[in-house]
Amino acid sequence: MHLTLHLTRACQLRCDYCYAPPRPEPGMRLETAIAALEFTLRENHETFGLAFFGGEPLLHKDLIRAVVARAQALKSPGRPAVRFKLTTNGVALDDDFLSFAVREGLHIALSLDGVRAAHEAHRRFPDGSSSFDRTLDALRRLLRVRPYSLVHAVVNPDTAHLMAESAAFLLDEGARYLSFSLNFAGRWTEADLDVLEGQYALLAERYVAWTRAGRKFYLAPFEKKLASHIRQGEGCHDRCELGVRQLSVSPEGDLFPCVQFANDGRDGASCIGDVWRGVDEVARMRWALRSSPVKDFCLGCALTERCEHTCGCLNRQATGDINGVSPVMCRHEQMAIAAADRVGAILYGERNPHFLRKHYNPAYPLLSLVEDLAGEGLPGWE
Amino acid sequence: MRAGPVRESAPPAYGTRREALADPALRGLAFPRRLFRHPGMTALGAVVASTACTPIICVVTQPPTYLNEAEALQVIDEVFERRHLPLEQPTSGDRFGLPFTPDRTSWRFEVAVELVFEGECEPILDAAATLLAEGDARCGVTNAGDTGDTGPEDSERELQEAWCADLVSDGVCRGQGATEAFARCLAYACSPLHWMGLAAEEWTRGPLVRASNDFINKVKAEDSP
Numbered sequence: 359m360h361l362t363l364h365l366t367r368a369c370q371l372r373c374d375y376c377y378a379p380p381r382p383e384p385g386m387r388l389e390t391a392i393a394a395l396e397f398t399l400r401e402n403h404e405t406f407g408l409a410f411f412g413g414e415p416l417l418h419k420d421l422i423r424a425v426v427a428r429a430q431a432l433k434s435p436g437r438p439a440v441r442f443k444l445t446t447n448g449v450a451l452d453d454d455f456l457s458f459a460v461r462e463g464l465h466i467a468l469s470l471d472g473v474r475a476a477h478e479a480h481r482r483f484p485d486g487s488s489s490f491d492r493t494l495d496a497l498r499r500l501l502r503v504r505p506y507s508l509v510h511a512v513v514n515p516d517t518a519h520l521m522a523e524s525a526a527f528l529l530d531e532g533a534r535y536l537s538f539s540l541n542f543a544g545r546w547t548e549a550d551l552d553v554l555e556g557q558y559a560l561l562a563e564r565y566v567a568w569t570r571a572g573r574k575f576y577l578a579p580f581e582k583k584l585a586s587h588i589r590q591g592e593g594c595h596d597r598c599e600l601g602v603r604q605l606s607v608s609p610e611g612d613l614f615p616c617v618q619f620a621n622d623g624r625d626g627a628s629c630i631g632d633v634w635r636g637v638d639e640v641a642r643m644r645w646a647l648r649s650s651p652v653k654d655f656c657l658g659c660a661l662t663e664r665c666e667h668t669c670g671c672l673n674r675q676a677t678g679d680i681n682g683v684s685p686v687m688c689r690h691e692q693m694a695i696a697a698a699d700r701v702g703a704i705l706y707g708e709r710n711p712h713f714l715r716k717h718y719n720p721a722y723p724l725l726s727l728v729e730d731l732a733g734e735g736l737p738g739w740e
Numbered sequence: 741m742r743a744g745p746v747r748e749s750a751p752p753a754y755g756t757r758r759e760a761l762a763d764p765a766l767r768g769l770a771f772p773r774r775l776f777r778h779p780g781m782t783a784l785g786a787v788v789a790s791t792a793c794t795p796i797i798c799v800v801t802q803p804p805t806y807l808n809e810a811e812a813l814q815v816i817d818e819v820f821e822r823r824h825l826p827l828e829q830p831t832s833g834d835r836f837g838l839p840f841t842p843d844r845t846s847w848r849f850e851v852a853v854e855l856v857f858e859g860e861c862e863p864i865l866d867a868a869a870t871l872l873a874e875g876d877a878r879c880g881v882t883n884a885g886d887t888g889d890t891g892p893e894d895s896e897r898e899l900q901e902a903w904c905a906d907l908v909s910d911g912v913c914r915g916q917g918a919t920e921a922f923a924r925c926l927a928y929a930c931s932p933l934h935w936m937g938l939a940a941e942e943w944t945r946g947p948l949v950r951a952s953n954d955f956i957n958k959v960k961a962e963d964s965p
Contacts, residue, residue: 548741587752588760659745685743692746699752706754711769718760718770
């Protein structure tokens, strides 16, 4: 089970593409968070990932510390260990919290949209000033203690031309795990998507070059698209089990099928319970069943097994309907798959050992790590 | 907008995992045979090996540790219980998780107990090499716990100090100390597998870690034929 605690709807930033525009509020109460934790433990899932989300979760560091402490206290044989995760804009990420995160096994993902121009085009403080320097500083401090942390970058129509440059920038900053995703709710034009397609082509060239140089990195969506062929469908359809494998908890303690729904309100159709009474199983299954495995828009498409069209959250963001696939997503998925396949064809064709190990050896993470530890790895990064 | 179902799509010009593994040459590239070893290794070693499809964790031990199979499995359990190794897939794809985290179900644990003579290091390496060879493994790492005074009565601090004293060059890590040392070796070797780089500070800043890093730096990478 993946449980997301929306600790607050407040945020220090005013990112203009945010699907949940921030508003000041006191945030989640400790009792609510503990109830969510205990309710999920009672459900006795085999696994338990607990994500702190927002708004900006680091506005409530004490709450996070208290929840983690409670989870550690509830740890017992037979119960799954709780994996803690947090996504932050980095503004309030200080060394003290980093020490806490490392000590408690709290994994931090950072939202940073790439180069300065890409980031500050949309991620600004209320007074209009840029958050780039603060976030970049946070990245550097995070990577010092968590070198494998994930960086989330959002691509907008007006920043699409910076995607490849942003990937290179982040890799050069030392980030190895990068996830680029589109703001599907943005006003994409055909011309914007042509630019994006050009960026994918450029990024494919760089992916090949970086791999040939032995650099280690994870770059979504390339990795997922490659995996969807190499491992035959893996990686694309494992996200959307609305309310079944994931739940979002609003600051008030109401339960929702996923993060995009958490602001719908208690009386909204997407509310499927609360942390005190638990999940309304009928409502939960209704949502799970509403998310059809193949969307009408996609009938007959040869790429459905490699495409993100099943993600109810993204569909809702783009079209307002969990089963509504936007043409932007369709076009994006096609270009991403094509770019990844070019990468795969080149590197597989030349039998590149790094590519083969990365994508064909299930133990690659372990082996790669051993290489790192033994000082053999990271050529090109020194 | 140019969007809509793709009616026909040529298969990608690169192989699936199944296809690649059926090709011995590709398989050899994807699963290089390697044995990292430490020349001074004595007491016990952990071999983390991967076969073509299944990672295997093997435990190699010797007197005076005398880990039997059940005890060795217990050690592995302890390591996993400490959340140093991944036990499951991230529950939401790569959204928050380390994307390359292996699926627990794809892991198989094999424990090979090799009793070798105290003070001898080569038998450990031989055993490791044999495991790698006979198990059709393509990669392995050996680590060593070490020396003398880390018996079961010793404290965690003493154990750490023992490591700090550069004990990996000689000596024997006994009893519980050996178990702990092994657990730490294994955890150290595998920890960043877990989602986003678990315990980086612990493993990169602490005194134990500095010793471990020193140890790792001494590990001699020797590619087996």
